[in-house]
Amino acid sequence: MGKLYFCFFLLTLRLRRSTAGLLAVVSLLLVAPVARAQSAADTLRVVQLANVDVNPEAVQGWLLVNPDIRLELEGAVDNLYNFKHDKAQRQFRSLRRRYPQHPMPYFLMGLAQWWQMVPSQLQTTSHDRPFLAYMDTAITKAEALYAQDAHNYEACFFLSAAYGFDARLNALRRNWRRATVSSKHALDYLAKSQEANHLSPEFLFGQGLLNYYAPWIADNYPLLKPVLLFFPKGNRQLGLQQLRHVAANGFYTAPETQYFLLQILQYEEHRPHEALPLARALAAKYPDNPYFQRTYAQLCFSQGQIRECERVSQEILDKLGRGQAGYEAVSGRYASYFLAYLQQYRYKNPAQARELYQRCLVFAETTGDTRGGYYLNAYWNLAKLAQQQQDWSAATRYFALVKAQAEPYSEMASDAEAYFKEQHGPRKAGKRVAAGASTLSLAR
Known part of the structure; x- marks a missing residue:
């Protein structure tokens, strides 16, 4: 275990120079049970209590596997993921009144705080302390x-999970010392909980994440391979199978598993056609969850489901306008871009498209997401709209930012270069916007 602690310490030193996304992935590995990848048949088998070195009477007292508690909390868990946090918290507090010495109600109340940060991509810090x-x-x-x-x-399950979440947030906030210490504790308790891994699909969730992401990190971050020698090798296909199993059969961990499956299928496996039905199901079950809604809209947009994309995107902007809980600038950026694109290319309404693109820019600047992505694409399309309307002053402003940010030799960069050559000649074609220039002024 000392080796694992030292391993994570080295890992966090490297992560200081890496991305927030990798921080999240590695901290998720720390929440996962540290176990060797097993065969699918062995992993998914049903294990009776007699096969586990634990007192059956004690297991019957565990709230995690208590069917009555599960039935009672079904609505509370749905409220949590549907952003009805006041209702969920009341139900969790009711559980706390009856089980004040049990970790479950406190963990669930903490999870509710966590999900209030998810729509902002964990940029919001107001929920950190609670x-x-x-x-x-x-x-x-x-x-x-x-x-x-x-x-x-x-x-052990709650200790590893709580320490793991603590480590994840502190890693994202660059609190390296606490993240490292919490991760060590998470690993310690995970190692102790192996005897009960097969009592419930809930325990398989962590192992599935570990099996999937361990080889993913090795493939995408080769410099970390020496550190990963201390971790199980993993098995991406087995991990994916395990996560699908938990998503279909779990209770407390099913929504979290579906959340990760959505990201894995969309971004890692590049299977948007498989991610789309999962996103549709989550958006239908949790219609007020902004993360699931915007992800569904994004997949509809990329898969040509135009009517659904338009419907969901408009709902997002309507809810944001009403100040509905969880709907903020990140979701607004997605929705306004999709609607602007449809107005420009499907409905041929340049005025409406221009207004929506400008809203997208403001949303992006509110959260500081001003490099690439929908932000850059919005500027590119605004530049083309201005060019079509022969508004050369606006086109010059928009193309200047496109030229400053676009990848060299990309279609965007070529468009900007061609525009400046045509309008101002070769000498002015290389003029770029200063990196610190105010983009809000350019959006006007």
């Missing part, structure tokens, strides 16, 4: 249960 406080309390309660019974693997 989130960390709930996770700290869950850790305290779980440690007390574990001190009473060293075979209480439910306590």
